[in-house]
Amino acid sequence: MVSFLLSVTFACGVVIAVAHVINRQFIAPVYDVLANLTAFACAVAASLMLGHWVPATFSGVAICCWLVLARRTALALSR
Numbered sequence: 001m002v003s004f005l006l007s008v009t010f011a012c013g014v015v016i017a018v019a020h021v022i023n024r025q026f027i028a029p030v031y032d033v034l035a036n037l038t039a040f041a042c043a044v045a046a047s048l049m050l051g052h053w054v055p056a057t058f059s060g061v062a063i064c065c066w067l068v069l070a071r072r073t074a075l076a077l078s079r
Contacts, residue, residue: 003052010058017065027076028069
């Protein structure tokens with residue numbers, strides 16, 4: 001049951017992160033990028049320690065999306 005709940009939670013996070021990436025006009029504030037990268041990194045670590053591979057994978061995908069958003073934010077701030 002815990003694995004299912006974690007999977008749903010992190011899948012929702014992936015949907016949000018992917019939606020932000022698709023929305024090319026979206027520039028995330030620096031604090032938002034840092035907070036989400038930290039949260040999803042902790043989620044990956046916790047899920048792996050519990051042996052829950054699906055939630056860890058979802059969180060890993062979200063991290064990739066937030067790295068794209070971090071790059072977009074950095075480029076926007078450098079302009």
